Amino acid sequence: MIALNTTTSFLLKRIGVESVSEHEAVYSEEEIKSEGPGKFTVPGGTSIRTINQQLKLQLKSIEAETLSGFLMEKTGQVLTVRERIELDGAVAQVLEISGSRAVSIHMELPQPSMGEI
Numbered sequence: 001m002i003a004l005n006t007t008t009s010f011l012l013k014r015i016g017v018e019s020v021s022e023h024e025a026v027y028s029e030e031e032i033k034s035e036g037p038g039k040f041t042v043p044g045g046t047s048i049r050t051i052n053q054q055l056k057l058q059l060k061s062i063e064a065e066t067l068s069g070f071l072m073e074k075t076g077q078v079l080t081v082r083e084r085i086e087l088d089g090a091v092a093q094v095l096e097i098s099g100s101r102a103v104s105i106h107m108e109l110p111q112p113s114m115g116e117i
Contacts, residue, residue, distance in 0.1 A: 038109040041095070043100040050093030055109060057089050065094075068102040 032054050038057045041052065045069050047072035048059050064070040071085050071092055072078065079102045085092045089109065 002102045014043070035106070040107045040109075042067055042087045042107050044071075044105055051107075055090070057109075059087060067105055071102060071105070073101075097112065 004079070020073070030045075032046060032051070035041055039069045040055065044067055047065055048061055048067065048070055051057060051067055052059055059070060060072055061070045064073045068079070074085055074087070075083075078100050079094045079097060081094055081097055083094045085094075089092040093108075094104075095100045095106050
């Protein structure tokens, strides 16, 4: 776990993103927007805690506080537009990038099949 944490810190510093504590993090004030059943547009600066609460997910991060940072941590690289990332309970697709950060992300949650309802 220490090696992964160190690797993540190194990667983030290498691309010019400083790791910040939860108290220092500045989250996006934009809202998660519903785009239909199980489909959402999420600002990259949204906290992982907010996403977990509103979308009923259980995303866990070693170091990241925001969705953009979480996705970079998950992939181990700078994100690109249209990149799809499989998550536990969702699929994320990057819609917009500014610098090295994803600023808009499409999230899709699996819908229960007719047999599960």
